[in-house]
Amino acid sequence: MKKKSSFASRLVAWRQAKGLSQSGAAAELGVNLRTLQSWEMTAESRRSPLLKTVEPVLVRLAKDGF
Numbered sequence: 001m002k003k004k005s006s007f008a009s010r011l012v013a014w015r016q017a018k019g020l021s022q023s024g025a026a027a028e029l030g031v032n033l034r035t036l037q038s039w040e041m042t043a044e045s046r047r048s049p050l051l052k053t054v055e056p057v058l059v060r061l062a063k064d065g066f
Helices: 006-017 022-029 033-041 048-063
Strands: none
Touching: 006 022, 006 033, 006 048, 022 033, 022 048, 033 048
């Protein structure tokens, strides 16, 4: 099993702290549920083609202190 990336760990921590399900978190972030699940389970979010999608999520996590 792959170790979670820093982004994945922060994303899960943010979601849990806000009391959101994966579906709720995906809706709040404006991404597809499967995308959120992939981000939480793998380091796929670090690939450059997804950077434009991931950047607003990172900003949101940072604003919420994660």
